[in-house]
Amino acid sequence: xxxxxxxxxxxxxxxxxxxxxxxxxxxxxxxxxxxxxxxxxxxxxxxxxxxxxxxxxxxxxxxxxxxxxxxxxxxxxxxxxxxxxxxxxxxxxxxxxxxxxxxxxxxxxxxxxxxxxxxxxxxxxxxxxxxxxxxxxxxxxxxxxxxxxxxxxxxxxxxxxxxxxxxxxxxxxxxxxxxxxxxxxxxxxxxxxxxxxxxxxxxxxxxxxxxxxxxxxxxxxxxxxxxxxxxxxxxxxxxxxxxxxxxxxxxxxxxxxxxxxxxxxxxxxxxxxxxxxxxxxxxxxxxxxxxxxxxxxxxxxxxxxxxxxxxxxxxxxxxxxxxxxxxxxxxxxxxxxxxxxxxxxxxxxxxxxxxxxxxxxxxxxxxxxxxxxxxxxxxxx
Numbered sequence: 316x317x318x319x320x321x322x323x324x325x326x327x328x329x330x331x332x333x334x335x336x337x338x339x340x341x342x343x344x345x346x347x348x349x350x351x352x353x354x355x356x357x358x359x360x361x362x363x364x365x366x367x368x369x370x371x372x373x374x375x376x377x378x379x380x381x382x383x384x385x386x387x388x389x390x391x392x393x394x395x396x397x398x399x400x401x402x403x404x405x406x407x408x409x410x411x412x413x414x415x416x417x418x419x420x421x422x423x424x425x426x427x428x429x430x431x432x433x434x435x436x437x438x439x440x441x442x443x444x445x446x447x448x449x450x451x452x453x454x455x456x457x458x459x460x461x462x463x464x465x466x467x468x469x470x471x472x473x474x475x476x477x478x479x480x481x482x483x484x485x486x487x488x489x490x491x492x493x494x495x496x497x498x499x500x501x502x503x504x505x506x507x508x509x510x511x512x513x514x515x516x517x518x519x520x521x522x523x524x525x526x527x528x529x530x531x532x533x534x535x536x537x538x539x540x541x542x543x544x545x546x547x548x549x550x551x552x553x554x555x556x557x558x559x560x561x562x563x564x565x566x567x568x569x570x571x572x573x574x575x576x577x578x579x580x581x582x583x584x585x586x587x588x589x590x591x592x593x594x595x596x597x598x599x600x601x602x603x604x605x606x607x608x609x610x611x612x613x614x615x616x617x618x619x620x621x622x623x624x625x626x627x628x629x630x631x632x633x634x635x636x637x638x639x640x641x642x643x644x645x646x647x648x649x650x651x652x653x654x655x656x657x658x659x660x661x662x663x664x665x666x667x668x669x670x671x672x673x674x675x676x677x678x679x680x681x682x683x684x685x686x687x688x689x690x691x692x693x694x695x696x
Contacts, residue, residue, distance in 0.1 A: 340462075343665060355423040374571075377411065469525050475521055479520050506519070506521060588607055596632060
């Protein structure tokens with residue numbers, strides 16, 4: 316598996332028998348759990364048949380489109396939408412899969428894929444079956460204990476300088492601290508956004524920088540030493556999403572329910588399903604573990620009605636899991652599509668463990684123009 320900071324190139328990767336059980340803090344390669352359905356069609360605003368929208372979350376598309384249609388029908392009544400999400404999701408699903416319309420644009424069909432045809436992702440396993448995970452103000456806790464994985468985990472920081480940065484200084488930041496200035500910028504204006512909510516380079520003194528504690532300390536040291544002339548840091552604070560927003564939670568925070576308004580920085584507590592473990596079935600557990608029960612464990616006839624779980628029409632007071640589940644989070648905590656968005660990784664989706672980087676390239680530079688990141692090659696995880 317070849318991975319760079321902003322571009323991943325996948326080579327054939329096979330799971331070897333006896334590679335070992337996944338443990339906390341392992342770097343794991345796995346098949347994208349919600350990659351079982353892929354859409355063909357509109358991409359980057361361009362019309363055309365195109366290819367699969369790989370890596371896109373079909374289920375998030377359904378939720379977003381459901382909200383889009385609801386706002387048209389209810390004239391912006393968010394509460395009416397949140398109280399009837401199943402109804403609007405069905406409209407969204409019908410229009411997407413049957414009428415082949417997404418946000419008013421024509422798409423070109425869809426495909427369903429088995430486990431081994433889904434995209435490969437690579438993330439850090441932070442919780443295994445039987446663990447309880449919680450994130451409090453950006454700090455990750457497993458079974459009540461702070462999960463410290465070192466000083467290289469990135470968070471967005473709101474930084475106010477005494478003046479705006481020049482383009483030369485921004486480029487110097489890239490060279491000094493390894494910041495990405497490409498599509499997924501590590502430094503951008505805190506308040507301004509470009510087309511389609513894209514990040515734009517700083518145009519004011521209020522800047523957001525995606526950086527680790529280590530890089531933050533290096534930045535302070537360099538600025539205080541006068542490396543950037545009269546540039547000074549007025550304030551620097553880690554971004555924390557402490558909102559309680561039911562709509563945002565439904566659209567983008569697993570388990571995508573208005574009843575659990577979690578954010579990427581304040582999340583849980585959430586128990587990880589474990590093979591052989593039995594839970595009582597209530598609405599809270601159905602919301603959290605519905606996809607595990609219905610999709611990952613093949614209970615296609617599982618339904619929730621009148622406050623109870625029914626399997627093949629038979630009421631079930633409990634449910635026993637048939638495999639282990641893991642929780643995967645990227646070390647780019649504020650710029651990572653991971654379990655906080657789409658949930659658990661089933662054991663049968665695990666491909667293997669990442670051991671080292673054998674090639675790394677800066678997508679903003681050519682192969683013979685400083686693009687090869689020699690310092691990262693053969694670096695172990």
